Structure formats: structure tokens, C-alpha cells
Amino acid sequence: MGAEGSSGPVAILAGSGEFPLLLADRLAAAGRETRILAFRGFASRAVRARADASVGLLDAKGTLSWLERCGPDCVTLAGGLRRPDPGALLDAYSALRSRAELRAILARGDDNLLRAAIGLLEERGFRLVGLTDLAPELLAPAGALGTRVPDEASLGSVRIGMELLRKLSSFDVGQAAVLAGDRVLAIEGPEGTDRMLARARALRRRGFLRRPERGGVLVKAPKEGQDLRVDLPAIGPRTMVNAARAGLSGVAVASGLSVVLDRAETVRMADRLGLFLFGAAGRGT
Amino acid sequence: MGAEGSSGPVAILAGSGEFPLLLADRLAAAGRETRILAFRGFASRAVRARADASVGLLDAKGTLSWLERCGPDCVTLAGGLRRPDPGALLDAYSALRSRAELRAILARGDDNLLRAAIGLLEERGFRLVGLTDLAPELLAPAGALGTRVPDEASLGSVRIGMELLRKLSSFDVGQAAVLAGDRVLAIEGPEGTDRMLARARALRRRGFLRRPERGGVLVKAPKEGQDLRVDLPAIGPRTMVNAARAGLSGVAVASGLSVVLDRAETVRMADRLGLFLFGAAGRGT
Structure with a gap:
């Protein structure tokens, strides 16, 4: 058989x-x-x-x-x-x-x-x-995908976010987080990325953020040691819309280890909303 | 001066x-x-x-x-x-x-x-x-505080939760998480424990949980290396009410490193709601 x-x-x-x-x-x-x-x-x-x-x-x-x-x-x-x-x-x-x-x-x-x-x-x-x-062409490449490029502060948040997700690898929990500066605003649970972004948006609306945290970054990466044949983290046009609603500056995904659904439309949306979309160096795997 | x-x-x-x-x-x-x-x-x-x-x-x-x-x-x-x-x-x-x-x-x-x-x-x-x-008498002691005692499955969740919070210590993020079995349902962000419990409740209502996850545990512990003179994790009667609403089996805090606000009332509430309230062995500090 x-x-x-x-x-x-x-x-x-x-x-x-x-x-x-x-x-x-x-x-x-x-x-x-x-x-x-x-x-x-x-x-x-x-x-x-x-x-x-x-x-x-x-x-x-x-x-x-x-x-x-x-x-x-x-x-x-x-x-x-x-x-x-x-x-x-x-x-x-x-x-x-x-x-x-x-x-x-x-x-x-x-x-x-x-x-x-x-x-x-x-x-x-x-x-x-x-x-x-x-x-493999459907996976996120390294570097900026659209016209916006993350600034130093955002790259700092991306680095911390990637490290956070790496440390969470051994736990059965989501593959995404939202950071603003050094602060972790949200870690994804079973509710998924869109609801997590809604949470980040609510934090902002309720005034939980300080002035230097106006921006913020959504970071997505697969777990370390994950079977890369299934369930890679994915982003698409809707992710960009929800990230913008949450007041973020951009979105970073692990390059080569994340799917970009409909890349042309996702990049167009990121550009239109003023977000960066960035493929961060894959982890040392 | x-x-x-x-x-x-x-x-x-x-x-x-x-x-x-x-x-x-x-x-x-x-x-x-x-x-x-x-x-x-x-x-x-x-x-x-x-x-x-x-x-x-x-x-x-x-x-x-x-x-x-x-x-x-x-x-x-x-x-x-x-x-x-x-x-x-x-x-x-x-x-x-x-x-x-x-x-x-x-x-x-x-x-x-x-x-x-x-x-x-x-x-x-x-x-x-x-x-x-x-x-020091206001800090949580070790072991069960009320009449209920966590079962093996819950103790497993507590162990994983404590390890999760320990790994999160170097990040600026909450001091609490909700687990069901091996799965992490929620990690606390700036929204605080009560809102995180509301999230766990919503996951349950929307059918995100599997049968063996009917229970679940709220775990709270300070960060490793935290200045224990400020901002110790705290629980009180309201925590018990919100944990019960989220369908959890109990609450575990790091013994000697967490505040129990109004212990008599908190324990009474836990007993009445059928929750365990457990002081887990403090981390090797």
C-alpha cells in the first residue's frame, strides 16, 4: 500500500x-x-x-x-x-x-x-x-520585501522577538509575538495571529503604551527543531492590514522558514500602509 | 537628606x-x-x-x-x-x-x-x-493552601508553566501563564492577569480546547533575577473567581515569592469554587 x-x-x-x-x-x-x-x-x-x-x-x-x-x-x-x-x-x-x-x-x-x-x-x-x-520561491526571502526598511529600533525589537520565539520553541505555544521597544506586548496562543494583533491594538487604545512605543513589530518564526514540512508560519495581505490597525511599524518573518501568501499583494499592502515587511536572518539551523 | x-x-x-x-x-x-x-x-x-x-x-x-x-x-x-x-x-x-x-x-x-x-x-x-x-507571612507558603490538591496532570502543567516563566525571565513580559496539559493557552502581557484569564475563558468558549484540556492551571512566578523588593506577583479572591470562570482546575504560585492578598478570603473562595491553590517550590534562588 x-x-x-x-x-x-x-x-x-x-x-x-x-x-x-x-x-x-x-x-x-x-x-x-x-x-x-x-x-x-x-x-x-x-x-x-x-x-x-x-x-x-x-x-x-x-x-x-x-x-x-x-x-x-x-x-x-x-x-x-x-x-x-x-x-x-x-x-x-x-x-x-x-x-x-x-x-x-x-x-x-x-x-x-x-x-x-x-x-x-x-x-x-x-x-x-x-x-x-x-x-521554495513561496518562502520569505531575506531583507526588505517592500519599499520600507526597518530602522535600528525596529531591528532591535526583531532581534529580541526572534530570541523570545527561540526560547519558547520547547513549549507548545504560538509562533508569533508583538514587541514595542524591548517590551513584549503579546505572545500568540491558540487564538492565532489576527486575534493577537487585535490584543496589541486594544493595549494601544487603552493607553498601555508609552510614547517611544508608538511603533512596534510583529515577529513570526517557526519553532527551533520544528518539522519544516508542516505548519510554517504564514503571513498575507490581511496580516498587513491587522498590523497597521495595531499601530505597528512593520512585520518581520524568519527568512526561508515562513510562507508569504500572495507575495505581490502582501508587499503592495505593506507599502500602501507604510509598513516594512522584512525577512530576518533564519536561525542557525 | x-x-x-x-x-x-x-x-x-x-x-x-x-x-x-x-x-x-x-x-x-x-x-x-x-x-x-x-x-x-x-x-x-x-x-x-x-x-x-x-x-x-x-x-x-x-x-x-x-x-x-x-x-x-x-x-x-x-x-x-x-x-x-x-x-x-x-x-x-x-x-x-x-x-x-x-x-x-x-x-x-x-x-x-x-x-x-x-x-x-x-x-x-x-x-x-x-x-x-x-x-514574610504574607507570602505564599509551599504546598496546598486550601482543601483541594492538584492531581498529577495539574502538577505537570505547573512544572511546565514555571519553566516557561523562567525562560521568559530575560524578557520584559508578564509573570503569569495559563496551561492545559502541555499546551500554553495564554501568556500574560501588559494587560494583566484578569484579562489573560478572560482570554483563556474565550478560548474555551470558542472550542479551542480538547477534551483532556477541560481543566488547566494559572501559574504565577516572579522573573529570575528580579528585585524581589518590588512588584511580586500577587493573587487574591478575584483571581480565584476569574480562574474558575476560565474553567481552570487551580492556581499555582511560586512559594515564598508571591503575595496572597487576604489569604483567608482567597482560600475560602478557592475551596468554594473547587479550585486548588498551590505554592510550588520556589526556583533555586
């Missing part, structure tokens, strides 16, 4: 957002054949409309039998699979694994769930690949 | 909450003479009613001249001085320090502001003391 061999399509397991289509288009442009499996409850209407098939919310059985019919060269996870409800994995995997093992997995966090899902695919002989292999 | 010598009253510089009165009562019961200076904008009506004097929002000039008249044996900071608006320090200190120096301080965080305030008092010859010296 499973699929071996070097021909066959790229199977895209599609979660939320428009990224699965972006990736499919990119792969098609590069002459690769693709198949899309949409996860209902995660995949958007547009993704479902273009998908070759769809299965219930992370239905592991359905996924595996679709993959076996599809016979892909490799499999990739695209789009959000953590939210809205990673707990939905429970129902899917309970058919496949012992309840005791499941309970042990579920007592742990999102990271462990994703690791379990990957393990299951690989056990069945599928080759899981990430963007680094498939479409 | 300043006050030397071993007699004289204990000068209590009173911030927000009822803790300044609790401390004054405790010191009076122990036969110590006290004087209270209330910071307007922070100190409650009850505190201001009993204060010997009050000054504007962290008015450094007024504070120093009051202290010089008062001639205290020692000075202590009691009650919240970080919130509602630590930025108010700006106006107070701008009269005393150069604007360039101020700007440098303000570009840094709350921790640095408090350090600057302490430095100023000590420069003027006042002896600043903390609860460890004045009233």
Missing part, C-alpha cells in the same frame, strides 16, 4: 486559506501534476470547488484511501490545519489508533498532533514533503 | 489595590509604626482615606520631599505600580532627570522603569525593603 516511485502527482492535502490553490497553481506552472484533497471544515469554498475530492474534518481513513487511489509521488500539507479546531483530529484518529495511545497524544499539544498525523502518513509509505522542496 | 538610622516608621508607598492597608495593619499588629503615602491615580479611595499624604501619579519630587519630612527607617512599595499606566512615570521623572536619559529608560520596559525608580530612592539614601523582610 502507499505510493512509491518518482512519477505520479503531488497530492495536496488542503486546510484553510487560499494557500492550497496558490501552491497548486505554482506547481502547475512548473509542469507538475497535482491532486487536491480538501478537508471539509477547514478548506474554503474556492478550494473545495477545485479539489479532486473532499473528506470530513481530518478524516484519516478517508484521506488514506484517497491517497492510495491517487498514488502520488509525494504528499504535502497546505493551509491551516491547526485551527479552527485541532481537537477534531480526535474523532478521525480514534478509528485507527488505540484509545490509550490517543489519550496520551491528546494530553499533549498541537505539535504532537501534527507529528502524529505525519507519522501515520509515513507509516503507510507516503513521502511527505514541504515547501522547501516543492516551491 | 534621606533617612538613616534604625528607628523611625516604615514608609509605605501605596499603589493600587487593598494590599497597602493589609500591610499597614500587619505591621501595626507587629508593633511597627507606619506612614502611608498614596499615589493618586493608583491608590484606591480606601487607601487614600487612611494615607498620611498623597501625591500626584508617581510624582517623584513630591515623594522625595514627603520621605525627607517623614524620616523613615525604611521604605516599601506596596500595591500595583505597573498598571493602569506605567507611562505616567514619564511626567514624574522628567522633572528630575535629563530628557535624553529618560528617553533611553522609556525605550526599555516596565522592569527598567521600576529599577530606575528604586535607583532614585536609593541614591537619596532611603533603604528600600520588601515583604521578605517586612512581613
